[in-house]
Amino acid sequence: MHSDGSAPAGRSEPVVVTGMGTILPRTHNVRDFWNHLSTGTSQVGPLTRFDSAAHGLPVHAAAQLGEFDHRPHLPDLPDSHARKYTREILVVMSAISSALRDAGLGKGDVPPHRLGIVQSSSRGPLSWWRETLHTPDPTAPGGPFGDSGAMFRGLPGCPATMAAIHVQAQGLVTTVSSACVGGHHAIGLALRELRSGNADVVLAGGHEFPILPEVARCYLALGDGVLSPERDAPHRAVRPYDRDRAGFALGEGAVTLCLERESTARARGARVYARILGHKAMNEAAHGTSMDLTGKVTAGAMADLLTEVGRDRDQLGYICGHGTATRYNDLAESRALRALYPGRDDGELPPHGSNKPIYGHTFGMAGAINVAATSLMLHHQRLAPTANVVNPDPECDTDHVAEGPRDAELDLALSMSFAFGSQTSLMALERA
Structure with a gap:
């Protein structure tokens, strides 16, 4: 080489x-x-x-x-x-x-x-x-x-x-x-x-x-x-x-x-x-320990990233969320999905999950775990379940693959990361 x-x-x-x-x-x-x-x-x-x-x-x-x-x-x-x-x-x-x-x-x-x-x-x-x-x-x-x-x-x-x-x-x-x-x-x-x-x-x-x-x-x-x-x-x-x-x-x-x-x-x-198609990093420059709860800021960043990598939101087959099991994080992610797909019913949104129930919150490593997990889902053509979702919050009641692993024809996925300091980060990945 x-x-x-x-x-x-x-x-x-x-x-x-x-x-x-x-x-x-x-x-x-x-x-x-x-x-x-x-x-x-x-x-x-x-x-x-x-x-x-x-x-x-x-x-x-x-x-x-x-x-x-x-x-x-x-x-x-x-x-x-x-x-x-x-x-x-x-x-x-x-x-x-x-x-x-x-x-x-x-x-x-x-x-x-x-x-x-x-x-x-x-x-x-x-x-x-x-x-x-x-x-x-x-x-x-x-x-x-x-x-x-x-x-x-x-x-x-x-x-x-x-x-x-x-x-x-x-x-x-x-x-x-x-x-x-x-x-x-x-x-x-x-x-x-x-x-x-x-x-x-x-x-x-x-x-x-x-x-x-x-x-x-x-x-x-x-x-x-x-x-x-x-x-x-x-x-x-x-x-x-x-x-x-x-x-x-x-x-x-x-x-x-x-x-x-x-x-x-x-x-x-x-x-x-x-394949890793692209990365979008931004700072909301707003609240130090919270995030945009309308979902519009994150949805805008997601749309921009998809445009930058030449993909369309309708091609998106999975979103690997930050998924910390805190109320603000859960609401912000769910609202971002709805803002990215205005007018759609929850059942029409892409599957959206979290691996925090498996390995906990690992802070500076969390984004790397997300990208690794998303890469393997694309490689194996199987969606990993979000463990421990038994009684979905009505405001977050989208498809979390809660029933268990699911075979899927998965070509495009996003990995999400959020952080204190008003930070948002997104990674677009594709089946190789």
Whole structure:
């Protein structure tokens, strides 16, 4: 694989997803990821990462990574290096390396200067800093500052840069932080790198490790209905579009997509999951923690994106929503669909779903999960169900594929992301 970048392909050059790395709760490969999504099997369980009662927090459910061994994913990483990294860094490096491997690429298959990495994280290594601040003598041997690895462990961009060294990526390597639209933004930056001719392959995705009492307090401070208090049935903690919604659960892990121009991917005989046609990012420049509840702003952005990629709304077969199971998010998405299709009955709107019931809310990684999930739906020609929709909110009573997985002739889909700070992001994908 080689390109000298002398003839940028431009906006019309298709970009495709050729690989995925998914390190999530009880999910260590694409097969696991698709199995959980396509069957609506929630990976949200009892919160054990911290004692919520001791902290006085009404939080009892989370999508937590269990024991993690990086060695099957990073077999050639020296133990002397691994010891300097946090578990979080090793998880992200594993997802990045897995995406490259899933694409059928190994070290040296891409010229180093043509390989880039773009990641997203809303908070970075918050757990490491928390441990550091709570350690009586952080400079003691074995403590947070007990060796030179402290410089690695404290940087938000370190997982991407350490992965770049490991896979020999000498192109653009960066980490963005733009709350819950960050995963989309990372993929959007990758599209620019590929279409400009600056890179042949970009490993784009996100990582988040927010299961901490301080993060829970942030969302509880916003009031009831944001962070789910579910205790008895944690797998049902996240109920988007349902009249009994109670908010989201915290989720963690790392997801990375291997992106290439379709011409180079086809030339090497790569398996292609989906095409990414375009990305639309905007800021409403309105309310800091809410969003346009008329639906008109989001519908306008959706219409603009479809026009930009040369598609029509009548071709749209699925919308992968942000779906946080918070009232404002659910209403905004449902109203946007109705505004995009004025005059249509709810039964005539495209299917619209959420994967938050499966992996919780993963903030800076959420957009990457959405694009990965949408790509697999296009690849398998099957819509994943929205789990836990039992009593639809009358204002959100559209087709959420709530009955279970559904075979479909799916050619065009949209992925949606929203974030605090008045941010909206949309990604258009097509069957390859």
